[in-house]
Amino acid sequence: MEIQIRNLSKTYANGVHALKDVTLTIPRGMFGLLGPNGAGKSTLMRMIATLQEPDQGSIRFGDIDVLRQKEKVRETLGYLPQEFGVYPKVTGAQLLEHFAVLKGITNRRSRREIVDALLHQTNLYEVRNKKLGGYSGGMRQRFGVAVALLGDPKLIIVDEPTAGLDPAERVRFLNLLSELGEDAVVILSTHIVDDVSELCSRLAIISKGTILLEAEPLQAVAAMRGRIWQRVIEKTGLDEIRRAHSVISTKLLAGRTVVRVHSTTAPGAGFEPVEPDLEDVYFSTMTGHYR
Amino acid sequence: MTSTTFHSPPRTRDVLLAQIRAVGVAPQGPALAAMAVVALATLFITIESLKTGKGIAFHPERQMLPGIMGLLLPIMVWRGEERFGASFLWTLPVDRWRHALAKVFAGWVWLMGGVALFVFWSLALTLLSGGTILAEETLRLLRSVSLASRTLDPAAVETVRWTPEPLLWLAPLTSATATYLLASALGLGTRHPLRWIVGSVIGFYVVSGVGEAANGVWLGFEPLLESVFEGPYGLDALLTARTTFLNIEATLTTGDRVEVWRALPDAGQWATATLLWMGAGLVTLLAAAFRHREGRRA
Numbered sequence: 001m002e003i004q005i006r007n008l009s010k011t012y013a014n015g016v017h018a019l020k021d022v023t024l025t026i027p028r029g030m031f032g033l034l035g036p037n038g039a040g041k042s043t044l045m046r047m048i049a050t051l052q053e054p055d056q057g058s059i060r061f062g063d064i065d066v067l068r069q070k071e072k073v074r075e076t077l078g079y080l081p082q083e084f085g086v087y088p089k090v091t092g093a094q095l096l097e098h099f100a101v102l103k104g105i106t107n108r109r110s111r112r113e114i115v116d117a118l119l120h121q122t123n124l125y126e127v128r129n130k131k132l133g134g135y136s137g138g139m140r141q142r143f144g145v146a147v148a149l150l151g152d153p154k155l156i157i158v159d160e161p162t163a164g165l166d167p168a169e170r171v172r173f174l175n176l177l178s179e180l181g182e183d184a185v186v187i188l189s190t191h192i193v194d195d196v197s198e199l200c201s202r203l204a205i206i207s208k209g210t211i212l213l214e215a216e217p218l219q220a221v222a223a224m225r226g227r228i229w230q231r232v233i234e235k236t237g238l239d240e241i242r243r244a245h246s247v248i249s250t251k252l253l254a255g256r257t258v259v260r261v262h263s264t265t266a267p268g269a270g271f272e273p274v275e276p277d278l279e280d281v282y283f284s285t286m287t288g289h290y291r
Numbered sequence: 292m293t294s295t296t297f298h299s300p301p302r303t304r305d306v307l308l309a310q311i312r313a314v315g316v317a318p319q320g321p322a323l324a325a326m327a328v329v330a331l332a333t334l335f336i337t338i339e340s341l342k343t344g345k346g347i348a349f350h351p352e353r354q355m356l357p358g359i360m361g362l363l364l365p366i367m368v369w370r371g372e373e374r375f376g377a378s379f380l381w382t383l384p385v386d387r388w389r390h391a392l393a394k395v396f397a398g399w400v401w402l403m404g405g406v407a408l409f410v411f412w413s414l415a416l417t418l419l420s421g422g423t424i425l426a427e428e429t430l431r432l433l434r435s436v437s438l439a440s441r442t443l444d445p446a447a448v449e450t451v452r453w454t455p456e457p458l459l460w461l462a463p464l465t466s467a468t469a470t471y472l473l474a475s476a477l478g479l480g481t482r483h484p485l486r487w488i489v490g491s492v493i494g495f496y497v498v499s500g501v502g503e504a505a506n507g508v509w510l511g512f513e514p515l516l517e518s519v520f521e522g523p524y525g526l527d528a529l530l531t532a533r534t535t536f537l538n539i540e541a542t543l544t545t546g547d548r549v550e551v552w553r554a555l556p557d558a559g560q561w562a563t564a565t566l567l568w569m570g571a572g573l574v575t576l577l578a579a580a581f582r583h584r585e586g587r588r589a
Contacts, residue, residue: 101305
């Protein structure tokens, strides 16, 4: 069971090419779709979630044609959108029951059991009778996961789930997501590299509607070994470094600038080799240095 | 090729019941506000009734409120739902077109409940005040519609006996239904309904202003508007069985201020207008809901 996306393209009415001939295979397990804002991630997620039509191309999920058999997809789809609209005046348990009915779980007793189990799984059981308007951002996201898991979906789409969460909630949320990928295709769309590195066994990097890289994170990181160099400089020296080297990222550390460059040989005095991480893979890919 | 296991999609009955429950949550705030208004109105009417010693006549067909309720309810029904966007609602295993209509139906069920309560409240108030129900009434009727003016010769008015028709008691339910259907159609069919309303009003005034500037030509708008609002089958006929238009206050040349009728309410005319408006509402709603059909690729 996998998703096969073939030659998918979408151009919006304002001329923006959101997706350009995207071809991608997403296997079972946790798959990270990584890219900056406006890269086309959400467009792709919406198409897989049957919410949007491409101009051309195809999407298959196992033996289902996603673009033609939308109802079939929805019967096995769990979707957590970026903005999960909730009814602020109903309790978590009530809304979960409501969505359970709409997912086809109409037997009252089994519905109650499923709802309780999901509330326990998402650590929301204690606040099940609290109105959703009083939930924190993290609680709402966990509630969204509970909704997405209703009906034991085989395809789960999670769009930018950790945006806006505080660190503690983010950790709790990622722990919850990590339990999902065993028996289903789980697509995690995000611009936060750490989310993907912590959770996903496979990833794709998308930018300007094009898939730049499709790989396994560990292999991609291993392929960068010996090619990432770091130097701490004053901010004023950054332009010179940029001119002389393939800078893939810069960050501030205690008021000074840490520059990481991509090079197959030692780039010169002051640079030291560093162990690459997924962020290096991401930035190298975005700057065209990862092949 | 790998096969996938599926859960059966919910039955239509289950979707309807779920949506009725969900929609019922939305208007709680406005319902409380309405109850407060009703309590105040009850108090005011009771005091007035005790002061004058006159009972209230039961005329649910003269109420604009149900029509206004129908007009505004879709805002609450669809509040928080992205009708056209990538809403979570549309990822559920229910056909999108069917789901949109189920939500509209759920709103209508609550609307009918609210209007029925309103009618019962009017009835209770009438009975408590010692008022009349379906009793013969004495009305002042203009001998000729052409005589309609704010100052009248008493000779232009005749006194007639008239008994309200029970059929007109349905007017609150039907007027609320028709306005609800039309407003739901606007909400489901357009991404920005408010822009359409404001744009239409501005467009109307611009076009008619240009028409007037060009030798005072009205471009036929005035008669058209009159027909739509006050005509025999217009909005007034739908909402109040034309009682708002037919019933005017006038001053007799003797100085007395009296309530005068241009003509008596006609149940047949009201029924025709109601069928026309409800039919139009239903057709536009179905057309609007058609925008939410699944995009099936050939």
